[in-house]
Amino acid sequence: MSRPTISAVARAAGVSVASVSRVLNGQPATAEMTERVRRAAAELSYVPDARARSLKVGRTLQLTLAVADVGNPVYVTMMRAVEGVVSAAGYRLVVTATGPEVADEVALVQGMARGYADGLVISPLRVDDDLIKAIQVCDVPVVVAGNVPAKAGVDTVRANSPKGVAMAVEHLLATGRERIAFVNGPVDTVPGTARAKGFAEAIKRYGLTAAGTAEATDFTFAAGRAAGRELFRTSRPDAVICANDLIAVGVMHELAGYGLTVPEDVAVVGMDDSELAELSFPPLTSVNLGSAERGRRAAELLLARIEDDTRAPRRIVVQPTLSVRRSTA
């Protein structure tokens, strides 16, 4: 048995479809009309068809969040934050995983024109001109949680990761470390380049040189572990800053394998301050790049843009904080 339509309800209540629609959407009607429609709708357990409704009114009440990897705890944090804002505003959140390829992201943005959703928050790992162009010509509002050039003219919420790296360096120096190494993620990603630059600047500012660097092939535990092995083959730093928490945990595991203890022999700092930082052992000092706040602000920006499409694009920068835990004590 198929779903009842609005005309079935109208027939059952003995009124017109227009009246049913009006009553169910809270427009004024007599008490008797309201009663009859309500009763008939309940009787048939009618629920309006979202497809038809969104075709007519031009809105789906769905928003999309696109992230590179649903498994990365930092995206989980962002997801929760976005979900909170979005559902409070009466929208449903659709979470999509883009692949690691920038082409996937371009396809996703172009696909938005199909009207699946009323807006998009995208957190791209890699950005190129195609993606920016796709966002610019996209006819549904898009907010980028990440770093794109100001001249692109798109709404943006980003972290200040160079400053975050600098905070980590300062903290390590202040706690007496002298030979600081850096394990980055893939340098052809947006966060990768930003963090590499931040580290280079920070140590230069303090007149230091890097006590070793390595590049993980990915922002994952396994890649972090491999990069840690690489790093310790040639260097003996007394502190390691890592491009994210997963890499940091990988490095800590590797250190344990060499009989080095954290924080006594080597201090380790992660980035993202994800739930993992708290769970890891020892608990990981981590640069909080404000993923929750970034998610929240991005969602708010998107809602505002949906409200008023003529507003000038805004670029929000969320400042980092440092969560000090035992891994650098």
Next chain:
Amino acid sequence: MSRPTISAVARAAGVSVASVSRVLNGQPATAEMTERVRRAAAELSYVPDARARSLKVGRTLQLTLAVADVGNPVYVTMMRAVEGVVSAAGYRLVVTATGPEVADEVALVQGMARGYADGLVISPLRVDDDLIKAIQVCDVPVVVAGNVPAKAGVDTVRANSPKGVAMAVEHLLATGRERIAFVNGPVDTVPGTARAKGFAEAIKRYGLTAAGTAEATDFTFAAGRAAGRELFRTSRPDAVICANDLIAVGVMHELAGYGLTVPEDVAVVGMDDSELAELSFPPLTSVNLGSAERGRRAAELLLARIEDDTRAPRRIVVQPTLSVRRSTA
């Protein structure tokens, strides 16, 4: 400038809308017709409206996955598995977080009637008659990843967690442990009751008594930590089985606080064998309840059900395996 519609394309190409639709959907047409339509569509960068299309054809090509907590790594695993199957079949995956309340889940299932998606995989923490009834009367296919009574007559994929707990007990006994404690999650949840039952049966079978039990208020790290504290106030087990990995990690942190080392003083076993088990320190022995496989099978069941709605409901049970790591070495 608003999106071009199919009639704009038809006008530009000098043909009828029906022809445009046919060409774009790959139905036979003359080479010239195909060429003209393709050219006009590309010219206007036309993409068909998903809302209108799904209203007409009655399908959205979206499937929904509903989980209680997007942050729980076990759901992340399941999510990835479902996403893989679903996108290979040409569907988009919509991930929704239900709240912890069963009423939220009922509302979600009822809301499916709006036609947001063509099917639903739901992994409910708590199940009651309302939820089962909602699933039964729901006119879009639903697959439950979890445990519901056979007489409910719904497609189901579930884990065998009693057997999983038994495997953990056997492993601990085989490695010389004698005083086994159990830290459960909330006992009013489906996995909570199943695991409590499994533990009670297993230790009885081996003629043991529990060396202590505690109940975390939630399947989270913080709750696990608190439950660990509770447990060790009164008991001195040499092994602890935990209802999931997050709780296990919480317990391990607590143990470290007492100067007890894992695995020398106390062995710890988690459940779910999530990514966290590998990351934790020491790496956590964990019962793999097959979340990836459960996700995969659930997705396949859903696709099959969409294909043929008359099939008798199936109940699939995925068998557990044990991933032995250092926490019980």
Next chain:
DNA sequence: GCATTGACTGTAAACGATTACAAGAACGAT
């Protein structure tokens, strides 16, 4: 050369809602 076939193409009716517009009812003012 004409009827028949077959392959394409166009016309128009859906899908299920919302909503502009018109029509009818009720009511008070003149």
Next chain:
DNA sequence: ATCGTTCTTGTAATCGTTTACAGTCAATGC
């Protein structure tokens, strides 16, 4: 009693597609 106003309700158009059906036209067979 009549008119105008206001409030409620119904009729029908509309959103952008797909698709059943009918129509056109060339090719084929006799």
